[in-house]
Each structure stands twice: as structure tokens, then as C-alpha cells.
Amino acid sequence: MTKADLAKGTGRPGLFQRLDTAYRSFCQLRDLTPEQVDSFMQSYVIYDLDWQDEKQMVETLGPNYQEKVGECLSNYYRVLNHLCAIGELEKMYIPPIMDSNEGITGNQILYEESIAEELQLPSNPKLLDLGCGRGRVAAHMSLLCGAQVTGINIDADQVASAKAYNEQCHFSNEFVRKDFNELPLPLPDAHFDGFYQIQAFSLCKDIPKLASEVYRVLKPGARISLLDWVSLNAYNPQDPHHRELMRCVKPLIGAVGTPTPESMCRDLESAGFRIIRHNNASIDGLQAPLLEIAKGYFGTAKWATFSLVNVGLLPAHFKTLFNRFSQDSDAFIEADRSRLITTCYHWLAEKPRDMDVAGIPKSVSPASSDLAVKADSSASSDSETKATNTPASSIDDVPTNKSAKAEVEKASSSLSSGAITTPKAAVETAA
């Protein structure tokens, strides 16, 4: 692996790579058909809805609303990932501010390093990433801890990009096109040493059910790290201005559900997880300085694009896409500064080790070391900590129909027969 490959794996690309990424995304957007542009615009209908209001979902989208939401999500993200890549958000998330001297990319890198650390992984761990974007975070995880990552994404376009990029970086990560609202996941029981997700659970219809699936596929003792958007206590649904801000923010960040810090804790605990800590991960709880930077990037990209449209070098649909995408960024900044919402709420939890009657672990294959257990007990004295001992739900409780079970078994044998390389070793040799 070359030094350039290593730099790429972190997600801190050089100028040439940034220009190359932006150029490729421009080409993809230029070649969109009128139908694809229309379906992107129409996909926004889902952001006026909420998973919690099933009646409204059915009235707007019909009885098979879940499938319709899935179609909208694919149509939306197929275009959005390219718009984001042009505006330097190839990893499609605004990170928490971990260091106020760093920008978006620097803070993404720091946040991802913190995931690799807090998961307390064994060597050559297997990790699961739901809503894995273009697989750039997965590549960074491989670089950081030699992980072999399985990434799941509803959008075929991003899955293809993730595969190509990880191959280029010589990481043997796997990427699967799958809607995580269609359960079960095609993954074997007790397979992964850790799980992370970045701003994807809010697109999930039934978080307790998905959390149960994540629980099923993890080894006992494995940890999970989540970063997501939430509405905070200051948000008052009776306040018309708050409601208006929320109406503007949801389409911009692409959120269908509206979790709260507490609802997510409840959902994770109901699946059997033990919460280790949960907190707003950004310094001072605000992301606004990074949101201002993103607004600046997109302002420049929009200006350059519109100039090219005006002289006939780009098709007119660029204006339609950029206008729709970038509207309401001020509402996002105001809602963040008013602490009504954040997109960087963080939860760390673990699947308890299975105990027998004598209290001795009878785990299949422990995912983390004894140190992990000690760190957990110290974490529980932290003021942020909200540790609740909930009985672990049985893997057998996961509802599976016959064909789904067959799918899981098939995935199980193909995953376990696959040659798993140790990217970190490769990285160390190269370095």
C-alpha cells in the first residue's frame, strides 16, 4: 500500500483526490435522466412524514408505505451522495466538534478514531456498519484497527463506490445493498465484534426491531457506538416557530424519524443492550461552526455550478438540484444554536456477556478483553452514564420466517468461508 493509499483510507484526501471526486460527481449529476431528477425531487415527500405517524404515512403513500419510503430513500441518496461529494462531504455527516481548530474532515477523522477506541476491539475484529455511505468510514476503521467491515446501504450507487474505493485501498471489506427496514438482516448470529452507525438509525422504521437484529449478530461482550440526530428537550412541538424549523431541518438532514436521547436508550435497552454512556458528543453541544463551514462550501459550489449552467456548460437541472438541496441551511444553524436538535448525539452500549447460573460467562467467542469489563464499571461512575442492567434477550427471540432464515444461513456460510485478510498488518508492513 502506498502512502497515498494510506492518506485516502483516513478520508483526508489530497487536493488532486478532492478535485477528482468532485469531477466524478459532477459527471454523475450531469448524466442524470429527467426521470431521476424528478424522482429525487419527489422523494422529499417522506421528510414531511414521520415514522411515528403511521396514519399520515398510509394516507400519503398508501398501505405499502414502507416500500415507498425505501424507494424514496434510494432515489434521494443516489443523487445526494454526489451533491455532498462536491461540497466536501463525501462522508455524509457533519461530525461532532472534537477539536475546535479542525474543520469538517479533521473532526470526522477524530470522531472515527474515538469509535475505534471506545469499541475496545480484539485484533482483526469484524465490524458492522449500517447506512455505510460510500464506505469511506469503513476504510478508515480498517486502517485504524485492522477491522474487516461489513457495510449495508440501501443505495446501489454508494455500494458500488464503497466497493471500488475499498478495493483500491486493499481492504477486504464487504458492502451489501439492503434496506435495513426489511428484516432480518442477511447476517449470521453472534458474528461481529462491534457495531457502529453514523446518522442512519433515524431512517429506521422500527428502531427496537433493528436494535434486536444488531444484538443478534453481535458476539456477547461486543460494543455498539451510535451517532445520530435527535430532538432535544428545548424543542417544543407546541411552538409554531420550532415546528417550522423542524419542518425545514428534516429534509436537509434527511431524517424520517425523530428520536430523542431517551427514546434511543429505551430502544437499545429493550433489545438487551446495556447503555455505557450517552451524551452530546460535540464541544459545548453545538455543531453550528461546522454547519457554517459546510454552508460556505456549498455556497461556492452552487455559485460555480450556476455560472457553468448560465454559459451552457452544464444542464439546467443542476440549478434544480442545488436549490432544493441547499435551501434551509440557515434553519439548521438556528435550530442547532437554539439547542432544539443536534445531529451528533452519541450512545455507547454493549451486549452483555451471557452468564450461566453461577455468573460465569458462557460466551460463544468473547468480543472484547477483560479490560473492557473494567472500563465499563469505571464508566458507570461518570455523570453522563446511564447504565441499566436489562436481561439479554435471546437470539432465538428474533422473528424469522423460513425464507429469511434461509437467507441468514446462506449469508452465514458465505461470510464464514470468506478469506479474511488483516489489513492492519498490510498497513504496518507498508508503513
Ligand SMILES: C[S@@+](CC[C@H](N)C(=O)[O-])C[C@H]1O[C@@H](n2cnc3c(N)ncnc32)[C@H](O)[C@@H]1O
Ligand atoms: C445521513 S447518511 C450517513 C452517512 C454515512 N454513515 C457515511 O458513512 O457516509 C445515511 C446513510 O444511510 C443510508 N440509508 C438510508 N436509509 C437506509 C435504509 N433504509 N437501509 C440502508 N441504508 C440506508 C443512506 O444511503 C446513507 O448512506
